[in-house]
Amino acid sequence: MKHIPIEADILGELRARAVDSDKSISDTIRRELHLETLEVDDEVYDYLLIAMLEHGESFAKMMRRELGEGRRPPREPTVVEFHIPPGTGRHPWNVREDIVTARVGDILRLINDDDVPHRLHTPGTPFPHPATDIEPGQSVDQVLLSPFEPGTTPLFDHGFGSAAVFWLRVLPAG
Numbered sequence: 001m002k003h004i005p006i007e008a009d010i011l012g013e014l015r016a017r018a019v020d021s022d023k024s025i026s027d028t029i030r031r032e033l034h035l036e037t038l039e040v041d042d043e044v045y046d047y048l049l050i051a052m053l054e055h056g057e058s059f060a061k062m063m064r065r066e067l068g069e070g071r072r073p074p075r076e077p078t079v080v081e082f083h084i085p086p087g088t089g090r091h092p093w094n095v096r097e098d099i100v101t102a103r104v105g106d107i108l109r110l111i112n113d114d115d116v117p118h119r120l121h122t123p124g125t126p127f128p129h130p131a132t133d134i135e136p137g138q139s140v141d142q143v144l145l146s147p148f149e150p151g152t153t154p155l156f157d158h159g160f161g162s163a164a165v166f167w168l169r170v171l172p173a174g
Helices: 008-017 025-032 042-051 061-069
Strands: 077-085 100-103 107-112 139-142 155-157 161-166 168-171
Touching: 008 025, 042 061, 161 168
Parallel strands: 077 107, 100 168
Antiparallel strands: 107 139, 155 161
């Protein structure tokens, strides 16, 4: 139990706000200030103490820093499948009106339903340039690492050049 100095008028106000006479002043302060408590085991408590950067740093400040204040919890990646159509050959994989849209962190699964190998040419974004072809009947998963807006320059098939475009948009993680 800790003791803190408090002025008589504030103590009176806290007593007046108490909902039950058997509740402690701490319970009233906790309710009035919307304070929550969290029960943690000794190992977690010790870690939290070590994580404090400065003497006297509050748990709230440290937790906000450690959790990344305002940062949403990471979401599970979505697998976005795209089938390279049969008979594509040296032609476009898709058209701009059917652009594939995903988010950073998602997995782009390219499935080769064509009868010839294909390899997507990238400038290093939204993922590194692949080193190998996708053989007919095979697939490859690429983790989308950065936003990508094709503008007037879509990605294209490495083996067939800029006539064999692939329209892909990668939005920031969300």
